[in-house]
Amino acid sequence: MSNSEANSPTRDDQNEEQEMEQRGNIRLNLPEDGYEWKKYGQKFIRGIGKFRSYFKCQKANCMAKKKAEWCPSEPGKLRIVYENPHSHGSNNSTAAAGSSQSSNNANQYNLLTQVLGDQSFTSQRSSGSGS
């Protein structure tokens, strides 16, 4: 086993990723959405048999929250659930693709979650923009 890990830095890197994945370390797969998130908790959800991470917007006046969980049927796929609208605009150009929509989306999503449910929107964010 010494040679396999000695000359395979890529594999080592992937191995690490998988190890963290098992621990529920979603931080590695956290998609940049233009906001600063702070992880404030992690829990193993028996309902889906996977870990769920809880993020909170670091902005002082922003009560926006984000939940990240692994898709039960699609290992490696991350499902992001946004809660509460942002009281400020996105300050990250990385998410320029949706920067103008981010705040708007978060706001609309809040309504959608209550009216339609998070599936339609979450599904769009996860597979629509990811893939």
Added chain:
DNA sequence: CGCCTTTGACCTGCGC
């Protein structure tokens, strides 16, 4: 030295 991340424990709400 400061900031961020991770882990554990506690509290609240819902269901049976």
Added chain:
DNA sequence: GCGCAGGTCAAAGGCG
């Protein structure tokens, strides 16, 4: 009324 699950807060450790 009790039990289970989910969610949140706080403290400690590690890394930059």
